[in-house]
Every structure is written in structure tokens, then in C-alpha cells.
Amino acid sequence: MKKITVEDLVQKFSLKVLTGEDQLQKVITQPRVHRPGLEFVGHFDFFPTEQVQILGRKEVTYLHKLSHEERKLRIGNIVHYHPPCFIATTGEEDLTYLIHHCAEQEIPLLITSKPQITSEFIPRLDGYLTKELAPEMAIHGVCMNVSGIGILIRGSSGVGKSETAHTLIRRGHRLVADDIVVLKRLSPQTILGTHDEKTKEFLALRSIGLLNVVRLYGRKAFQDETRITLDIHLTKWEKDALYNELEQEFHYTDYMGVKIPSIEIQLQPGRDVAGLIEVAANNWYLKEQGYSAAEEFMRRIEADITKSDM
Structure with missing residues (x-):
């Protein structure tokens, strides 16, 4: 099976690395990305842990509205599975809590160079992964x-x-x-x-x-x-x-x-x-x-x- 790394994504999409600079050689083997919406509310039955996790405005806004303890629990439940990386399309604002969790678990946290519409960014990333991993x-x-x-x-x-x-x-x-x-x-x-x-x-x-x-x-x-x-x-x-x-x-x-x-x-x-x-x-x-x-x-x-x- 072909493999690409988190660093390949950083270079291809000009992403900024917030955490996990020494973990960019993590291997990505799945040709699709995932938005962890259900997982943030506690449903993990079909959580694709080997896929790149995308955080858009909906996910970040939801987490920001939670109490400190509840947010810590929700994020902790996901980073526990150690996905290859997280990519936020909303910019660096309001990500302090996520930076802490990803740094603690040595998971790369990446952001787009400028805020993007998540529904437009995902097809581009999916298309790249599909071709590279085919x-x-x-x-x-x-x-x-x-x-x-x-x-x-x-x-x-x-x-x-x-x-x-x-x-x-x-x-x-x-x-x-x-x-x-x-x-x-x-x-x-x-x-x-x-x-x-x-x-x-x-x-x-x-x-x-x-x-x-x-x-x-x-x-x-x-x-x-x-x-x-x-x-x-x-x-x-x-x-x-x-x-x-x-x-x-x-x-x-x-x-x-x-x-x-x-x-x-x-x-x-x-x-x-x-x-x-x-x-x-x-x-x-x-x-x-x-x-x-x-x-x-x-x-x-x-x-x-x-x-x-x-």
C-alpha cells in the first residue's frame, strides 16, 4: 500500500504547524478525511481513527461553547485514538485548548494559511489523498x-x-x-x-x-x-x-x-x-x-x- 506523510500535506496545502513539528513523518494510509462531529458528542462506533481529522467552524464553535471540564473530556476522548493529524480551517483563533491536548498527545495540529470554507477544502484534500494513495x-x-x-x-x-x-x-x-x-x-x-x-x-x-x-x-x-x-x-x-x-x-x-x-x-x-x-x-x-x-x-x-x- 502506498503511503504519504503529514509533512506531504503541509507542503501541498501550505499548512501551518501549531503542534507536533517532530511528528510530521506520521504516515497517512486512508484516502478520505473525516469531520469528528458525532465523536465530539460521544458516538465512537464508526470513528475512522486512521483518517485525517478536519475541524471547521461548526466543530470549533461547538467546543468553544462547552465548559472547561466538558471540553477537556470531549477533546480527550478523540485525541486518545491518535489520528494522524488534525487540520483546522478556521485560523488559529480559539484553538488554545486544542493545541494543549494535541501537544500532550504528540499529534500534529495544522491550520490552513488563512480561514477557508470547510466544505470546499475537504474535496480538494480528498481528491489529493485519493490520487496519491490509489x-x-x-x-x-x-x-x-x-x-x-x-x-x-x-x-x-x-x-x-x-x-x-x-x-x-x-x-x-x-x-x-x-x-x-x-x-x-x-x-x-x-x-x-x-x-x-x-x-x-x-x-x-x-x-x-x-x-x-x-x-x-x-x-x-x-x-x-x-x-x-x-x-x-x-x-x-x-x-x-x-x-x-x-x-x-x-x-x-x-x-x-x-x-x-x-x-x-x-x-x-x-x-x-x-x-x-x-x-x-x-x-x-x-x-x-x-x-x-x-x-x-x-x-x-x-x-x-x-x-x-x-
Whole structure:
């Protein structure tokens, strides 16, 4: 399982450390944060102790209204579980009592650089943790965003994956990763494709060499990540291996338990592979919207037959 530390959060979100400066290497393993509302009133049945604890205006105001003894009890009940850290979005005001408890238990207490709306800060932090802690794998291939649709292009070495990607970039689509594609499983339905940092913005073309697509074609030629919705496998041409059916059924490739629709495209001199990938992406989108060209064609045929029988 991947791990990040409290210090990573401090650096990513420019947080100020109030206590626990020597505890910033504490490990965070859970991809979600928690607001301890029920826990402050004594309900601990489902308290996620390994999650980062967020304190917003509601929690701080509630604690501030309690008597000294009651506040000491409520906070003590929570810090007893030693969560990785507390993050307050309200600023440093009214946190003296919390500073004391966290310092005593050696728990990092962090605050945002300026007061923030808690409901807006949490999704940002959740998104960061989800991506950083997601299970991941690396595959050989190219990742592109074609008309807003994330596509993996796979195939044997030298088959033309990068050349196809270059043609797609020239047509206005965006490179995500070349050669090494990092896949992250964000949910049982979602695979995110990205690069491995070292190859960011680079595309390697045989006979030409290494290209920086941003320097060549501008920022529009690259994006950092994309949700993978299609897996396209480029293969050498084999006569009679593919059939001209009205509608090709999707096969699926399994990546960490997530099934991605997969299409095979055979290569032949003069065949517009980049154009076929564009068509595959747009056709997939239409199917997701409930449209099938084959079904419409068959309805026209049936309507014509019915008209002829009348």
C-alpha cells in the first residue's frame, strides 16, 4: 500500500504547524478525511481513527461553547485514538485548548494559511489523498485524450504507437503519456491514466528522436491525466482476421479489477489509424448516450420492408 506523510500535506496545502513539528513523518494510509462531529458528542462506533481529522467552524464553535471540564473530556476522548493529524480551517483563533491536548498527545495540529470554507477544502484534500494513495500499475503504451475521451494505445514495440499519437496531437488532441503509462485505480469503475514524471510532455519518435510536445505545439498538446475509457490495441494486418460487421462488439481489458472496453485496430500502409481512433472515441461516446448506428440502420431496413408489404 502506498503511503504519504503529514509533512506531504503541509507542503501541498501550505499548512501551518501549531503542534507536533517532530511528528510530521506520521504516515497517512486512508484516502478520505473525516469531520469528528458525532465523536465530539460521544458516538465512537464508526470513528475512522486512521483518517485525517478536519475541524471547521461548526466543530470549533461547538467546543468553544462547552465548559472547561466538558471540553477537556470531549477533546480527550478523540485525541486518545491518535489520528494522524488534525487540520483546522478556521485560523488559529480559539484553538488554545486544542493545541494543549494535541501537544500532550504528540499529534500534529495544522491550520490552513488563512480561514477557508470547510466544505470546499475537504474535496480538494480528498481528491489529493485519493490520487496519491490509489493502487497503481505501469504499462507500456501511449495515453491520449481524444475529444475529451481518455484512450490507451497499446501494441508491440515498433508497431507505430508514438507515430499515431503524434498524428493525433497534430489534429488537436492531447498527449498524456508516452512509453510508460501509469494507471491509478480511483474507484471500482475508474482508472486514471498519467505519466511517471520523467517522461512528462515527451514523445519519442523513431528516426526523429525525443520531442517535447509542449515546446513544439503549445500547452494545448498535453494534459497531466485523463480517465481511461477505451483501450486500443494496434496489431499487424492479417488478411481475413477482421470482419466487416455492422457493429463490432466490445471486448474488455482488466486493469486492477476495472474492465475497460477494448478495440483491435490492424495496421496497413495507407490506413488512417489516427482517424480510426478518432472514430472509435466518438462512436463510443454515442453508444454511451444510447445511440447505435447499426440499430438505426436495421430500423430503416425493417421500415422499408414493412412499406413494401403494404
